[in-house]
Each structure stands twice: as structure tokens, then as C-alpha cells.
Amino acid sequence: MLKHQDKSLLSVRNLTVGFQVGGVTLDAVRGIDLDVARGEVVGVVGESGSGKSVAMLACLGLVPRTARVAGSVRFQDKELVGMPQSEMRKLRGSRIGMIFQDPLSSLNPVLTIGSQIVEAIRLHQPGISRKQAYDRAVELLDLVSIPQPDRRVSQYPHEFSGGMRQRAMIAMAVANGPDLLIADEPTTALDVTVQAQVLEVLKSLRDRLGLGIVLITHDLGVVAGNVDRVAVIYSGRVVEAAEVGALFRDPRHPYTRGLLSSIPKLDEKRERLFSIEGTPPPLGRRPTGCAFHPRCIYAREVCLKEEPALRLAGASLSACHFADSLEQMPVHQAAAGPETTEVHQ
Amino acid sequence: MSGYLIRRLVTMPFLILGIITITFFLSRVTKGDPLTAIISEQQMSNPEVVAAAKQRWGLDLSLPEQYLVYTGKLLTGDLGTSFTTKRPVLQDLLERLPATLELVIAAMIIGTVLGIALGVLAAYYRNGWLDHGSRLFALVGSSLPVFWSGLGLLFIFSVQLGWLPGPGRLDARLQPPPMITGMITLDTLLAGDLAAFVDALHHLILPAFVLGWTVTGTISRLVRANMLEVLNQEYVLTARAKGAGELRVLLHHALRNTLVPTLTVIGHSFAYLITGAVLTETIFAWPGMGSYAVEAARALDYPAIIGVTVVGGVTFLVTNLLTDIAYMLANPRIRLS
Numbered sequence: 001m002l003k004h005q006d007k008s009l010l011s012v013r014n015l016t017v018g019f020q021v022g023g024v025t026l027d028a029v030r031g032i033d034l035d036v037a038r039g040e041v042v043g044v045v046g047e048s049g050s051g052k053s054v055a056m057l058a059c060l061g062l063v064p065r066t067a068r069v070a071g072s073v074r075f076q077d078k079e080l081v082g083m084p085q086s087e088m089r090k091l092r093g094s095r096i097g098m099i100f101q102d103p104l105s106s107l108n109p110v111l112t113i114g115s116q117i118v119e120a121i122r123l124h125q126p127g128i129s130r131k132q133a134y135d136r137a138v139e140l141l142d143l144v145s146i147p148q149p150d151r152r153v154s155q156y157p158h159e160f161s162g163g164m165r166q167r168a169m170i171a172m173a174v175a176n177g178p179d180l181l182i183a184d185e186p187t188t189a190l191d192v193t194v195q196a197q198v199l200e201v202l203k204s205l206r207d208r209l210g211l212g213i214v215l216i217t218h219d220l221g222v223v224a225g226n227v228d229r230v231a232v233i234y235s236g237r238v239v240e241a242a243e244v245g246a247l248f249r250d251p252r253h254p255y256t257r258g259l260l261s262s263i264p265k266l267d268e269k270r271e272r273l274f275s276i277e278g279t280p281p282p283l284g285r286r287p288t289g290c291a292f293h294p295r296c297i298y299a300r301e302v303c304l305k306e307e308p309a310l311r312l313a314g315a316s317l318s319a320c321h322f323a324d325s326l327e328q329m330p331v332h333q334a335a336a337g338p339e340t341t342e343v344h345q
Numbered sequence: 346m347s348g349y350l351i352r353r354l355v356t357m358p359f360l361i362l363g364i365i366t367i368t369f370f371l372s373r374v375t376k377g378d379p380l381t382a383i384i385s386e387q388q389m390s391n392p393e394v395v396a397a398a399k400q401r402w403g404l405d406l407s408l409p410e411q412y413l414v415y416t417g418k419l420l421t422g423d424l425g426t427s428f429t430t431k432r433p434v435l436q437d438l439l440e441r442l443p444a445t446l447e448l449v450i451a452a453m454i455i456g457t458v459l460g461i462a463l464g465v466l467a468a469y470y471r472n473g474w475l476d477h478g479s480r481l482f483a484l485v486g487s488s489l490p491v492f493w494s495g496l497g498l499l500f501i502f503s504v505q506l507g508w509l510p511g512p513g514r515l516d517a518r519l520q521p522p523p524m525i526t527g528m529i530t531l532d533t534l535l536a537g538d539l540a541a542f543v544d545a546l547h548h549l550i551l552p553a554f555v556l557g558w559t560v561t562g563t564i565s566r567l568v569r570a571n572m573l574e575v576l577n578q579e580y581v582l583t584a585r586a587k588g589a590g591e592l593r594v595l596l597h598h599a600l601r602n603t604l605v606p607t608l609t610v611i612g613h614s615f616a617y618l619i620t621g622a623v624l625t626e627t628i629f630a631w632p633g634m635g636s637y638a639v640e641a642a643r644a645l646d647y648p649a650i651i652g653v654t655v656v657g658g659v660t661f662l663v664t665n666l667l668t669d670i671a672y673m674l675a676n677p678r679i680r681l682s
Contacts, residue, residue: 062585093588100586105579110601110677119597120587156677172587 008074009180009212010036010059015071015081017051017058019283025068026283029055030236032071033310036180036212041203043223043244044216045259046233047280052216055233056182060096061088076179094124097173101185103165107157113141113168114153120175140171144201163194167201174205181205184216199226220259224248232256235281235291238310239319246315252323253316254296290321298322350670357662364658365419365651369412372650379404379645383428402428415651424655425648429640434652437637442656443527444514445626445633448556449618451549455557457564457611464568464603465595468576479569483562495555495628502551509551512630516544552629556622560614567610571603578602605676612668620657 017029029051036042046052057063059073059080073080075096080088092098100106108116117137122128128136134153141149144167157165166186173181183202187195203226205211215227223230223244230247232240232255240253251257258276278295281287287294293303302321313323320326380389380398388394399405403414418425424434463479470476486494502509514529515521519541522532530549533542575581576599584598623635634653641649673679 060586062582089588089590091588092586098583098586100579100583102579106583108580108584108598108602110605110675111598112677119589123588123593158678169583172583 008035009038009040009076010034010214011072011074012055012059013072013074015055015058015073016069017054017063018068018070019064020066020068021284024284028236028283029058032231032233032236032238033241034214034231034238036214038179038212039206039210040229041206041213041215041227043227043230044214044233045218045220045223045230047218049280049282050233051236052233053184056098056184056214056216060092060098060182061085062092062098090124093120093173093178094176095178096180096182097176097178098182099166099169099173099184099186102189103162103169104157104189106169107165109157112154112156113160114138117141117153117168117172117175120172124176136175137171140175141168143174143205144168144171145197146171161194162190163197166190166194166198170198170201170205174209174211177209178211180212180214182214182216185218186215187222188217188219195222202226221263232259235286237291237319238317239292240316241310242316250314250316252313252318252326253292253320254298254322254326255292257326258295290319298326350666353666353669357666360662361655361658362416364654365416366412368651368654369415369647370408372645372647373408373411375645379428379647381644402426415648424652427641427649427652428646429644429649434648437649438634438652438656440527441632441634441637444529444631445619445622445635447528447530447549448552448625448631448633449615449622451553452556452618452622453560453611453615455553456560456614457557459557460561460564461568461600461607463561463565465572465600467565467569468572469595471573476569479565483565486558487560487562489558491555491559491624492628494558495552495625498551498555499628510544510548512628514545514548514631515541516548519544552625552631555629556618556625560618563610563614564607567607568603571606572599575599575602601675605672608668608671608675612664612671616657616661616664619660620653 012032012034015029015032015034016027018025018027032051032055034042034044034055044052044056054063058067058069059075061069061080061083063069069081071081075091078091080091107113111119114134114137117140118130118133121133121136122130125133138149138153141152146152146164146167152160152164157168160168166189170181170186181202186202187198190198199222202213202215206213215222217223227244230240230242230244231238232247232253234255240247240251240256242252247256248260251260255276258274261274262276264273276295281291281294287304289302289304289306290296290299290308293299296303300321306321308319308321308323310317310319311323312318313320313326316323318326379402380395383402384394384398396405403411406414415425422435424438426432427434427437430437460483463482467476467479499511503511510516520538522529522536522538522541525532525535529545530542533539533545581594581599584594589598620634620638622631622633623639625631626633626635627639634656637649638653640646641653
């Protein structure tokens with residue numbers, strides 16, 4: 001699984017993103033570490049509002065001007081935090097591609113698919129003629145398995161189906177042969193069968209182009225079988241990071257355990273789906289100590305006072321005071337391995 | 346799309362006939378006597394002269410008869426003869442319309458370019474001084490009456506500073522160009538008279554700005570509101586993620602989507618100004634449609650009134666059609682059949 005890895009492509013250290021709201025700075029991302037190697041798919045998992053998308057947008061300098069970004073993001077030995085926009089623009093869309101959740105709203109409705117891909121090419125390779133770029137756009141659509149690419153290239157986004165739009169977005173994101181692709185919930189707005197097709201396209205691009213991919217999702221089902229390593233984010237922090245097999249076999253954070261238990265399984269009869277009680281804390285009202293403690297069935301005195309650091313427990317890095325003893329504690333249900341969770345939703 | 350356009354073109358003559366019919370009867374029920382414009386006051390007491398004049402101008406016939414005679418002539422392209430100028434209405438209009446078109450086209454260029462630019466900048470620098478400044482500029486433009494802003498600007502730029510000429514279309518010392526299009530700026534260019542062209546352009550600036558200023562506000566507020574909505578769309582983020590610069594994001598990606606609703610307003614403003622530029626034309630001594638319409642209405646000059654109405658109606662219909670076509674071209678999602 002990890003055979004493509006050579007050296008680190010993206011290295012995020014202690015990334016913090018804050019927003020000014022009414023004179024106070026609220027941190028949406030609080031010190032995230034993340035590494036992506038060439039040819040590796042890294043899953044970033046978390047609920048809506050956990051800060052996972054903001055963190056990745058901040059890496060590319062795509063957060064609002066008012067946002068305060070601190071820490072370090074190294075990409076191919078270049079520091080991205082604090083890099084001037086003019087420099088950053090040269091990386092965006094050329095070395096780093098990005099795709100978003102809703103492929104209909106992320107494509108410009110008044111421009112043809114082809115002209116949007118041609119734009120992506122010519123922004124970074126101005127020497128290429130319009131004709132050459134257009135031919136390249138057809139090749140790219142073919143690469144992401146869009147049938148009749150020479151006809152489809154001159155159509156508008158509303159003439160494409162949801163899955164085809166997302167594939168067109170992917171074609172546009174890889175138009176300049178990037179080294180890193182950031183996919184922000186690329187399958188969330190799609191039907192389950194189409195989800196699988198899009199994930200297949202991503203994986204084949206990884207294999208063919210040696211891309212490093214960051215797959216942001218709230219769905220552990222998408223992670224299983226599609227990524228190499230996972231970082232679970234809760235309330236702006238990484239609470240657990242592990243290789244995907246280890247995470248599913250032996251989760252070392254109560255939040256991860258809860259997420260795994262809430263995946264419905266076909267081989268089980270159950271009246272109700274399991275869900276983690278409560279909701280993630282809003283930005284301004286983060287609880288003291290461990291941010292997860294109000295929703296955690298294992299929470300003790302210490303969890304209210306001290307925020308646990310990320311440390312090695314089993315095969316995972318976990319930010320839980322009880323990461324080592326978690327397996328002896330009562331579970332709602334034994335966490336299942338990735339084999340069974342691949343059948344999901 | 347072509348079927349829709351053909352249907353629109355076919356219905357157009359009927360709409361124009363409807364407009365003519367309504368105007369015809371509306372102008373006849375207005376109190377007043379058109380004869381006062383035709384014959385002098387002393388002769389109004391002379392029944393013979395009055396009867397002769399009535400017969401001469403077709404006013405002795407019954408109303409339905411007059412209507413039939415008028416529409417019959419209209420089919421041959423005869424718009425009748427004006428009571429006041431005693432010339433064919435068509436000829437009057439052909440002289441007046443180009444002047445107005447020249448003024449309104451220039452005004453719409455100024456109003457649209459300024460309106461779109463201010464709208465885009467106001468949205469981009471939302472709540473900054475540029476946003477507030479453009480709002481004030483727009484508010485003043487659409488609320489100041491033209492006779493006030495026109496006179497004020499004439500006073501400043503023509504009387505005080507002397508940068509721009511006073512009312513009129515061309516300096517009296519210059520030879521007017523031979524009439525080809527009727528638009529002096531174009532005709533001077535066609536005649537190759539550069540000095541006259543520059544002078545005509547100078548004469549055009551103030552009235553065109555005053556008129557354009559009135560539509561700037563509407564356009565800039567509309568563009569700003571749409572732009573704010575569009576800038577929040579995900580495809581703007583996509584464009585940035587592609588590596589597009591801010592100017593490209595604004596003009597290529599966002600503005601194109603903003604223009605679709607703006608086109609309607611631009612079309613309507615244009616059609617409205619063709620007959621609605623009376624005050625500007627009066628202040629700047631511009632011999633256009635507006636002043637002709639006012640004179641016609643004041644004298645109850647029936648043929649001239651209907652003539653003006655036909656021009657206004659046709660302009661409105663044609664502009665609407667052009668707007669619809671532009672709308673379809675700008676928005677690929679619209680496919681009317």
C-alpha cells in the first residue's frame with residue numbers, strides 16, 4: 001500500500017487558523033500536524049465544523065484575508081505560510097490541485113467545461129496555444145473516464161451529470177500534472193455508486209501520476225479501502241492519527257471508536273444506528289480540558305482539566321488520557337476491521 | 346431559440362398597431378384644439394378659414410374615419426404631416442432620432458461602464474470607503490433632477506472652468522458635416538473633419554454624462570448585489586484554486602455571471618431614455634426626440650404625437666428582443682424553444 005512513498009511532499013506542523021469575530025480571535029484550527037508523501041493518500045476525517053476544510057484551505061492561502069494563519073506548511077521545501085499571494089498563485093493549480101464538495105457549484109455555469117480546463121492549463125503554461133490546450137483538455141477528460149470527451153469538452157456544466165462534473169473537476173485539478181491533490185469531500189454530494197467511481201478515478205491517478213492526495217471527508221466508510229493513513233480531527237485538533245488498518249482494528253481515541261461504531265453494517269441486525277451523543281462544540285464555547293469530554297462516555301476528572309497531548313498508543317498517535325487503557329474499557333460494540341466496513345451506507 | 350425569436354418578430358407589428366390605436370384615441374379625447382397650432386388666433390373666429398383648415402388636415406371626418414385614413418396611410422409608410430412644422434412627420438423623426446440616439450448611446454456607455462465598474466469595486470471592497478463613496482455617487486445621480494445636475498455641471502465645467510462647451514451639438518463657427526447617419530460625431534468622422542469631430546465630442550460629454558449618471562446608480566447597485574452573491578459561489582473558490590489572479594477572478598468568472606440580470610436593466614434604461622431624455626435635451630439645446638415629443642403634445646399635433654409614440658414603442662420592442670437575445674447568449678442554461 002505504501003510502495004509509492006519516497007520523501008515527504010507536504011509537511012504541516014502546528015498549523016493554527018484563527019478568525020476575528022467581534023474583536024476576539026476564535027481558532028478554528030489549533031495546531032494540526034500532517035504529512036503526505038508522494039503517491040500516498042491521506043484521509044482527514046472529521047465532522048462539519050471540525051476545521052478540516054479550513055486547515056487545507058489555509059495551506060493554499062485560500063482563507064479570507066482577515067484570517068490569521070500560524071505554524072508551518074512545507075511543500076517541496078517551500079514554506080507556504082506567509083508566502084506572498086503572487087508566489088502562491090503559481091503553486092495553486094499547477095503543483096497543488098484542489099477539488100471541492102459540490103461539483104455543480106464549483107464549476108462556472110456560463111463557461112464550457114473545455115474552456116475551464118483550458119484556462120487552468122494556460123494560466124500556468126502561457127506558452128501553450130489555445131488549440132494545444134484544448135486537445136489536452138480532451139485527453140484529460142478521457143483520463144478521468146468521461147465518454148466521448150471530444151464532444152463533452154464543448155458542453156456546459158449543466159449538461160453533465162453529478163459524477164461527470166466531479167470527474168471534470170478532477171481533470172481540471174490535475175491538468176498541469178500536480179504533485180499534490182487536495183480533495184475536499186469529493187464524494188459527499190454524489191450517489192453511492194458514483195462515489196465509488198470517483199474514488200476509483202482518484203486512486204488510478206495516484207497510481208499513474210504518483211500524486212499525493214489529501215482526502216477530506218466526514219465519512220469513515222470512504223476512508224476504508226481508499227487511503228493509506230488517517231488523521232481524525234475534532235474541534236480543530238488531530239485527536240488520532242494512524243495507518244488505516246490500525247485505526248479500524250484498534251482505535252485509540254473514544255471519538256474514533258464512536259465514529260466507527262456509527263457505521264451501519266450489512267451483516268448485523270440492529271434497531272437503531274449508534275450515534276455519538278451531543279454535538280461538536282461551537283468555536284467560541286470550547287470546553288476546558290479535552291474538547292471531546294462532554295460527549296465522551298469515558299470522561300474522568302482529568303479530562304475536564306487537562307488537554308491531552310498527541311502521543312503513541314498501540315499503533316496510533318492518540319490525544320486521549322486513556323489511550324493505553326481504552327481497549328479494556330467497556331465498548332458499545334467491538335470496533336470492526338476495514339473488511340466489514342467497506343460495505344457501507 | 347430561433348422559433349422563439351421568430352414568434353417575437355411576428356407579434357411585433359400587432360403590438361405596434363395596438364400602441365398606435367391606443368395613442369390615436371387617447372390623444373383625440375384630450376381637451377384642446379389642434380387648430381390653434383395650425384391657424385393664427387385672429388383667424389380662429391373666421392368660420393370659413395376654420396372649416397378649410399379642418400378639411401385640409403382631415404379633422405372634419407368622424408373619429409373612426411380619421412383612424413382608418415391614418416392607419417391606411419401608415420401601411421404605405423406615411424406617418425402624416427405635422428401640424429406645427431408642416432413637414433412630413435417621418436422626415437422630422439429621421440432628423441430628431443439620430444440626435445437622441447447619439448446622446449442616449451453615449452449616455453448608456455458612460456452609465457453602464459461606470460455602473461459596472463463601481464458595482465464590481467463596491468462589492469470587492471465591501472463596506473470600505475469605495476463602497477460608501479460609490480453608493481453616495483449613485484444616490485446623488487439617481488435622485489438629483491437632471492435640470493439641476495445639468496445646469497450645475499454646465500455652470501462648473503462650461504462657465505467657470507471653461508473646459509467644455511455650452512449647450513448645442515457643434516460650435517456655431519464650424520461647418521456641420523453632410524448628414525449621413527445624423528449623428529454628428531459619426532458624420533464628422535465620415536467626412537474626415539477631425540476638428541469638428543473633437544468639437545462634437547466635447548459637446549456630447551456633459552449631456553451624455555448627466556443622462557448616464559441617472560442610470561449609473563441603478564446599474565451599480567444591481568451589479569454590487571449580484572456580485573456579492575456570485576463572489577460567495579464555490580466556482581470563485583475553484584478559480585482561485587486554479588491559480589487565477591484576483592482581476593481574472595472578478596472579470597472573467599464573477600462578472601460574467603453578474604451580467605445576466607444586469608442586461609435587462611440596461612435594455613430597459615436604453616428604451617426609456619429614447620423618449621425620456623426631454624429635460625436633458627432641453628437644457629443642452631439638443632434637438633432630439635424628447636423636445637419634439639413635448640412640442641407635439643403641447644400643440645396637440647396628432648400625427649407628431651403618434652409618430653413619437655411609434656418610435657418609442659418600436660425602440661422598446663426591439664430593445665427587449667435584443668436583451669432577450671443577449672440574455673440567451675450570456676446564459677447557456679437558458680434554452681427557450
